[in-house]
Amino acid sequence: MLEAMILLVCACILVSGVLAMVLENLLAAIVSGGLASLFAALSFLLLAAPDVAMAEAAIGSGLATFIFLYALRKTGYGKDGG
Numbered sequence: 001m002l003e004a005m006i007l008l009v010c011a012c013i014l015v016s017g018v019l020a021m022v023l024e025n026l027l028a029a030i031v032s033g034g035l036a037s038l039f040a041a042l043s044f045l046l047l048a049a050p051d052v053a054m055a056e057a058a059i060g061s062g063l064a065t066f067i068f069l070y071a072l073r074k075t076g077y078g079k080d081g082g
Contacts (some may be wrong), residue, residue: 006046013039026077027069034065 013036020033037060044053 002046006043009039009043009046013043026072030065030068030072033068034061037061037064 016032016036016039020029020036023029023032037056041053041057041061044050044056
C-alpha cells in the first residue's frame with residue numbers, strides 16, 4: 001500500500017513539474033512549481049524523513065513560491081495585458 005502511495009505522489013510530482021514548464025500563464029506555472037515541491041515534501045514524509053520533508057515544505061514550497069510571486073508582482077506582469 002505504501003509503495004502505491006509513493007508512486008502516486010511521484011506521478012503527481014512529474015505532472016505538476018511538466019505543467020510548470022508548459023503553462024503559458026506565469027502565475028499558474030509558479031503555483032504548479034510550488035505544488036511539485038509540496039508533493040516532494042509529501043514523498044519525503046512517506047519515506048520516513050520528516051526533517052527533510054519540513055525543510056522542503058518550508059523552503060522549497062513556501063519560501064521559493066513566495067519569492068517568485070513577489071517578483072512577479074513587482075514586475076507588474078499582467079497589469080497591462082502582458
